[in-house]
Structure formats: structure tokens, C-alpha cells
Amino acid sequence: MSRDRFDFTGEPRRPAPARRRASHADPLAPQPGPTPDEACSVTQLNALVKATLEEMLPPLWVSGEVTGWKRYRGSGHCYFALRDELAQVRAVMFRSDAGRLPTDPEEGMRVRVLAAATLYERRGDFQLVVRQLEAEGGDGLWRLAFERLRGKLDAEGLLAPERKRALPAHPVCVGVVTSPVGAALQDILNILARRAPWTRVVLSPARVQGDGAAAEVAAALGRLDAAGVADVIIVGRGGGSMEDLWAFNEEPVARAIAACTVPVISAVGHETDVTIADLVADLRAPTPSAAAEYAVPDGAELRRGLRLTEERLRGALVSTVAAAREQVEGWNVALEDAVQYRLEAARERLKGSAALLEALSPLAALGRGYAVPRGRDGRVLRSAADFAPGMPFQLRVRDGELPCVRTEEESHGTS
Amino acid sequence: MARPSKRTKSGGERLEPRLRRLDEIVAGLEREDLELEDALALFEEGVGHIRAAREVLERATQRVDQLLEIAASDEGAAP
Numbered sequence: 001m002s003r004d005r006f007d008f009t010g011e012p013r014r015p016a017p018a019r020r021r022a023s024h025a026d027p028l029a030p031q032p033g034p035t036p037d038e039a040c041s042v043t044q045l046n047a048l049v050k051a052t053l054e055e056m057l058p059p060l061w062v063s064g065e066v067t068g069w070k071r072y073r074g075s076g077h078c079y080f081a082l083r084d085e086l087a088q089v090r091a092v093m094f095r096s097d098a099g100r101l102p103t104d105p106e107e108g109m110r111v112r113v114l115a116a117a118t119l120y121e122r123r124g125d126f127q128l129v130v131r132q133l134e135a136e137g138g139d140g141l142w143r144l145a146f147e148r149l150r151g152k153l154d155a156e157g158l159l160a161p162e163r164k165r166a167l168p169a170h171p172v173c174v175g176v177v178t179s180p181v182g183a184a185l186q187d188i189l190n191i192l193a194r195r196a197p198w199t200r201v202v203l204s205p206a207r208v209q210g211d212g213a214a215a216e217v218a219a220a221l222g223r224l225d226a227a228g229v230a231d232v233i234i235v236g237r238g239g240g241s242m243e244d245l246w247a248f249n250e251e252p253v254a255r256a257i258a259a260c261t262v263p264v265i266s267a268v269g270h271e272t273d274v275t276i277a278d279l280v281a282d283l284r285a286p287t288p289s290a291a292a293e294y295a296v297p298d299g300a301e302l303r304r305g306l307r308l309t310e311e312r313l314r315g316a317l318v319s320t321v322a323a324a325r326e327q328v329e330g331w332n333v334a335l336e337d338a339v340q341y342r343l344e345a346a347r348e349r350l351k352g353s354a355a356l357l358e359a360l361s362p363l364a365a366l367g368r369g370y371a372v373p374r375g376r377d378g379r380v381l382r383s384a385a386d387f388a389p390g391m392p393f394q395l396r397v398r399d400g401e402l403p404c405v406r407t408e409e410e411s412h413g414t415s
Numbered sequence: 416m417a418r419p420s421k422r423t424k425s426g427g428e429r430l431e432p433r434l435r436r437l438d439e440i441v442a443g444l445e446r447e448d449l450e451l452e453d454a455l456a457l458f459e460e461g462v463g464h465i466r467a468a469r470e471v472l473e474r475a476t477q478r479v480d481q482l483l484e485i486a487a488s489d490e491g492a493a494p
Contacts (some may be wrong), residue, residue, distance in 0.1 A: 114445070170430040193477040202480040224482055299472055302430075306465050306472075309437050313461045316444035320454040 001255045003304035022395050031100050043121070053126075062128065064088075066105045078104070082113065084129065085367045090127040091115065102246065103145030110136040144241055146249055149276050153251075158280055164351065165263040167294060168231045173188065173200040174232030174295050175219045175262075180205040184238040184267070186289035191292035201228050214250035221256040221264075233260055234291045235277065236267030245269050248277040257281055267291035344389040366398040373377045373404070427473050433464045440464070 012146045032048070032206060042047070056307045067235075071078045076095030079276035085407045091113065105111055115128035135141040153159055178184045192199055205212045206220035217235065217260060224230060235257065237245070248268045257264050257280045266281035267288040278284040285291035316374060335340035360363055362372070373381040381393055387406045440461040444454055 001431050020427045168431065170434065172429055175482075189477070189479060198471050198474045199477075201479040202482055203479060216435065220482070227482060302472060303469070306468055309441055310462070312441045313444060313465075315460055315493075316441065317454060317458045320444065320449055320451060324451045 005066040010308045016224065018307055020320035026364040027128075029177070041291045042124075046119055046121035046124055047262035050121055051125075053119055057117045057310055059114060059131065060090075063110070063111055066109045066111055067107060069104055069107065069194070071104055080105075082111075090120075091130050092127060093130040093133060101133060102142045102249070105133065105135065105141060108143065109140070109144075109395055111141075111255070112136060119144070138243055142246070142249075146276065149249065149251055149254065150279060153254055153276065153280065158254070163258075163282075166334060167263050169393045170294065170297055171199060171200060171231035173230050174292075175202050175204060175224045175233040177206055177217060177224060177233065178237055178288070181210045182238055184236055187289040188234060188267075191289050192296055195293065195298045197299070198295035200229075202227070208247055211238065214252045218252035219246055221260060225260045225262065230262055232262055232295050234267060234285075234295055235264060235267070235281070236285070236288050236291060238288060239269045239273070243409075245273055245275060248275040249278070253277050254280045265291045265294055297409050308387045363398070368398065369398075372396040428467075430468055430471055435463050437461055437468075461462050 030107045032038055033043060062082060062086050067083055067088070068078040069078065069079050076098060078093040078098040079092075080091050081087070082091050103305060111133055113128065113130045113134075114132040117129045118127060118129055119125070120127050133141075135144070150159070157163070176185065176188055178188070178252065184202065192201055202224065204220040204224035206216040209315070221235060222234070225232060235253075237248070243270055254276045257266070257277055263282040263284045264280075265285050265292065266275070267285040268275045268277055271286040274284070283294060285294055366372070372395070373387075374396065375381055375386070376392070376394075379386075381387060387393070389406055389408050392403065392405045395404045440457050443449065444457050444461070449457075
């Protein structure tokens, strides 16, 4: 018979709890092999040793250095050896247990394992079946996983500062990826409602801890981004243990954040918890509440800003109008000045002309006492010969005309 | 990094273009060499933006949706 529990060439099965199989290890049954005639088969021997081992040695913690760790791609089972200065032992960790490890241990890493000692019957190899493995010094394996993923993403440039996008100053819609039942969501909604209640919130729900949480968060991010409604996305959860927060240290979440087409704010746990998600996100908020504060402007401040803008608008208009009025006033004065000047000049000229005219006017001569005689026909009588005796004529003096007649007496000289 | 500004899927009124335009208007009005008619036009435009922005801010009821419903309604439209 062959009932191998650990088939290294195929799919090993998980061993049953250390319970002895009566067929080979019943202490009441006759012991095989005390004489050559009672020789047992190798198969019988190994089954007997295995059963004895499992019965006598309950699962126990063993410490040592990891060497030769190998995780098989297809099966997911991990094979390695545990050693100290003097001895070593083979060990296997099946997929269901190995899948809970944050990452593979490094060569030479000091670990503690909870394991059952058993025998791989087909080869007669003594080995440990490891159920739990942790690095000595607590979170060593978690830190190692963190550093490995950080190194990988960094090498791809996903953590580069120039990848960080600025948040929109006035988002119309904020997307949130978190647990629909967590305190983080309430914190975020409270802050958004207080600061910017006009902002629409779209929740893309996901479990944020436990098996499969990373895949759920990544999928929720992808769906939200694909929907194209959010201007900025908050992804996160409230505080918890390192294991509780672990989904945010896993590669699918990191890649989903990096793939988002709008800026992402991460808010995982408390101030002191820094996760891979924080490193990939465009902005890391210390808490979910802080993320909400970063995401939206403060309404009160906005209103103050609008008031100030309004005042500046009015002020600017008033001064523009005042400047225009001043300009018109200026034109008015200039116009008046110009008119006044022209008027003055004209007046001056007129005065000059009048004086000239005065000087040339025959009327001026009349004013000085001269008179002008004119005949009936209006002709000016310039000579004594123009006056026949007894002839009537008109005499023009300063303020009128007088009818005159030449007397009969002969006279000489001027008239 | 520049983002597409014409996302209207969320259905909200965008404050950002208004506030940006308001900044331009104030800067324009505060310049000295503006014609009076232009100043008046800018002023009226600015007052309009302020009023509209205030209307947005006063819409004070928070609206929260779960993505599931949105995703379901968009399913048919996906290529």
C-alpha cells in the first residue's frame, strides 16, 4: 500500500491531525520485525515511524534560520529547511498556510515556526509541516514585504514625486473607496458635509481587511475611476493592527491607485501608519478626516473670498467711474479755457480794428470840428469854384446835416 | 498635471471656471486703462458669477450615492 501524504512530485495533501492509524501502530498489535521471519516492509516501517512521531510529538514552536526557501508556482506550497549551528530539518508549508504570509522569508532569516514533526513516508524523510511562520522580532516579515514591494514599485517609477498630481481646488464630486460600515466613512462624510455640503459623494464600497480585501479595494478603485464621476478619490480605512491594514500594503491596491486617472488621496489608519498605498497616492492624509479636509475647500472661506471679490469689483468700478468723471471734468475745463482764450483774442483784435477804423474815419475829422459840404447830387464840394452864388448845399457836421445857401456877396479864400 | 475639465457625469455645477474668471475680471477691472463701457460690462459679468457661485454654495444638502447603482446604469453603455 502507498498512502503518501507528502508527494513531492505531485500535489501533497495536508496531513490529518496527529492521530495514529491503528493498522500500523496499534501498541497491542504484535510488533513487526523482532525476527528475520517477521521482517516488515519499508512501507510498514515508515508508516509506523510516522504514526509514532505524530503521536509522541504534538505541534510545537521551533526557532531557526530559513535556508533554501522555495515556493512552487503551480501548487503554491513552500519547501525549505530550518537550521541552527549544528542541525537542520526539512520543512514544508502548504499553500493555505503559506498564502497568509505577507512575503517569502529571506535566506538566513531567523524565524519561529509552529509545526508538526512528521515523516515523508515515500522517501523516509523526517520533516516539519509548518502552519505558522513569523520572523523573530515581531513584524520582520511584514516589514520585509513592505520593503520588497516598495523597491519594486520604486524601480518602476510609481513612487516618483513628479507623478504626484495636484488636487482639484473645487471638486464637484468626491469618490470614496472604503468599507460602507466603517467609522472612516462616517468621518469622511461628516467633514465633507461640514466644509462643502454641495459636493456630491460617490462611495465605491469594499471590504478593507481580511482575505481578499486587497483585491476588493483594487476592484472598487477601478470601478470608481471607470465610472468617471469623481474629480478626486479618497481611499482608506480607520486604524487597526498591522495585519488589519495589510490590504493597503499589497500590490493590487498600489497598482489600482497608480492607474487612477484622477488624483487619489490615501488615508490609512492613524498618523503613524505609512502604507504602500500612501506612497503611491498623489497625497497621503494622516487620517480619513484629514483626507476629507484636503479633498474639498472650506465653504466658509469660499464665502469670505466671494465677499472680498465683490468688494474689489465694486471698488474697481467706483474708481474707474471716478477716473472717467475726472477726465470729463478735465476736458470741460480745457474746453472752457480754450473758448475763453479765443474770445479774449477776438476781443483784442476787434479793439485794434476799431481804433484803426476810428483813425481813418472821416467822421473822426467831423468830430474835431471839420464839416463836409455836398451838393444836391451828393457830390462833395471841394473847391470855391464848386459854389455858385445863391446855390443851396448840405453841410455835414459831427451830429447831423444842415441845409445851407451861398450868399451873393463875392468872397475869396475858403468857404 | 492637467486634467480634463469637462467631466459632467456627476451632474454638478463647476465652481472652478467661475472663480478663475472672477479673478481675471477683478484683475482686469483694477487695471487703470479700461474704457468705462468695458469696465461696466466686466463688472456686470463679475456680479453674475458671484451670484451663481453663491447659489452653488447654498445648495446645502449632501448627496451620497453608492457606485453600484451608477455602475449598473452604465453597464449597457460600456463597449
